[in-house]
Amino acid sequence: MxxxxxxxxxxxxxxxxxxxxxxxxxxxxxxxxxxxxxxxxxxxxxxxxxxxxxxxxxxxxxxxxxxxxxxxxxxxxxxxxxxxxxxxxxxxxxxxxxxxxxxxxxxxxxxxxxxxxxGRTIGAYSLSEAQAGSDAAALACKATARGDDYVINGAKAWITHGGVADFYNLFARTGEGSKGVTCFLVAKDTPGLSFGKPEEKLGLHAIPTTAAFYDNATVEGSRRIGEEGQGLPIAFSALDSGRLGIAAIAVGIAQAALDDAVDYAQERSAFGRKIIDHQGLGFLLADMAAAVDSARATYLDAARRRDAGLPYSRNASVAKLVATDAAMKVTTDAVQVFGGYGYTRDYRVERYMRDAKITQIFEGTNQIQRLVISRSLAR
The missing domain is CATH 1.10.540.10 (Acyl-CoA dehydrogenase/oxidase, N-terminal domain)
Known part of the structure; x- marks a missing residue:
């Protein structure tokens, strides 16, 4: 559809x-x-x-x-x-x-x-570390000033397009605490930079996700973005926009699952009529459609606030939370519509369900989104 x-x-x-x-x-x-x-x-x-x-x-x-x-x-x-x-x-x-x-x-x-x-160069974002996912202030990867340049040591984790992308936004520690993180633009061919093997993931199989390792990697001072210590504000402002991207993608996954479920329910018959005409299944599809439409409206509202120059950080978290939870529910229900066939790889709905799961985790888990929203309300 x-x-x-x-x-x-x-x-x-x-x-x-x-x-x-x-x-x-x-x-x-x-x-x-x-x-x-x-x-x-x-x-x-x-x-x-x-x-x-x-x-x-x-x-x-x-x-x-x-x-x-x-x-x-x-x-x-x-x-x-x-x-x-x-x-x-x-x-x-x-x-x-x-x-x-x-x-x-x-x-x-x-x-x-x-x-x-x-698009002549493709980028990746390297904020997370193995022990510092949602807690970005706990980053340990370190950038030490040496003359006009910086020497990087440490590791980053969960990098989408890792090892394939041409450049990486690296957030590394140059001082103490939350004001001690700095942003760098690192080229893929930087000496001392290497990548781990692709993670064996539940979904999103065609795009690699890897760790990155910095072993005395020298990065030119001209590749520092912003001031020293400005890294976390840069990272978080980027993530507000990124969360909207994930919300939109989650809605796309859910829409695909809904479309396939409706098509299947129109073709499959049981007890002498199409299964979509059975109220129990028809109502399930109706709830799936309502979830998709509601999630789309939520991310569009946040995007329009961004376009209008209005504060939208809380709205981005709401959109990410609502859309990704909806995607997980809708894709799971789509598998149910297909019955046993939905559990096989003969149909795409099992992939939609696997792909939907990660949207609840990356760019800030949905538990972190609830924390962002609740703190906004407290203020």
Whole structure:
């Protein structure tokens, strides 16, 4: 089923049409094989970059699309309907471009930003560590000033596109406490930087997730983004936007599961009629549709606040919480609609359920989202 979207401009409608065209021609024909074989989709991100879909919310002066965030998120949702792993990597690339775009100097932007936004270089985000996931202030990876440069030692974990991406936003400790973290833009070929083997994950099989290891890796001082000690404010402001990306992707996964469940319920018969005509199943599908529509409205509300320059941090956490919990529920119910077939790999719904689970965990677990929301209410 094609989502009937309310879009703010003719250009936005053309972008959604372009995204659906690429999803139908490029993603849908290969997604099943690549996910089953855990095979990286070579050439896909170059195609998305050439179409301008990797840079939509960034300024046109640097090669971005200059689009409202509400449009960008709906593009992400369309990608996720076809292939969640590709949508996640696209969102992470947008997240990785944020620090330079917002906090970088003009000289730094001239040097690197256009390459990022064109998709000629693909980015990754390395904030988490094995013992510092939700507690970012507990980071241990250390950057020691040496002349004009920094020497990095330590490890980062859970890096989407790790080992494949061309650049990494690294958050490393340069001092004590929450004000002792600094952001760096690290090139993949930096001497002393290496990557672990891809994690054996429940879902999102086609895009690698790895650890990164820094062993006396020297990073030029010109690659520091922002001031020393400004790293956590940069990281958290980027994550507000990133959480909206994950919310949109979760809705895309849920929409795909709903679509497949409705199609199956229209085709399958039991007791002399289509199973969709049995009230018990029809009501289940109705609840799934209500969850998808509600989650979409929630992330769009947060995006419109962002576009209007209003505070949206709490709204981003609400959207991430609501959308990802909805995705887990809807995909689980979709498997139920398919019955025993839903538990096999003959249909995509089992993959949707596996892919949905991680959306409740990364970019801040849903328990952390509840903490953010409750603290906002307390203030």
């Amino acid at each position: 094609t989502v009937d979207r309310l879009l703010p401009s003719d250009e936005a409608r053309e972008l959604i049409g372009l995204t659906r065209d690429i999803a139908g021609r490029v993603l849908d024909p290969i997604v099943d094989e690549h996910e089953r074989q855990e095979k990286y989709p070579d050439g896909v991100f170059a195609t998305l970059g050439e179409a301008g879909l990797l840079s939509l919310p960034y300024p046109e002066e640097w090669g971005g699309g200059g689009q409202p965030y509400e449009v960008y998120l709906q593009v992400l949702e369309e990608l996720a309907i076809s292939w969640a792993a590709v949508a996640v990597a696209t969102s992470v690339h947008g997240l990785a471009s944020f620090p330079l775009s917002v906090y970088g100097t003009e000289e730094q932007k001239q040097r690197w930003l256009s390459e990022m936004l064109s």
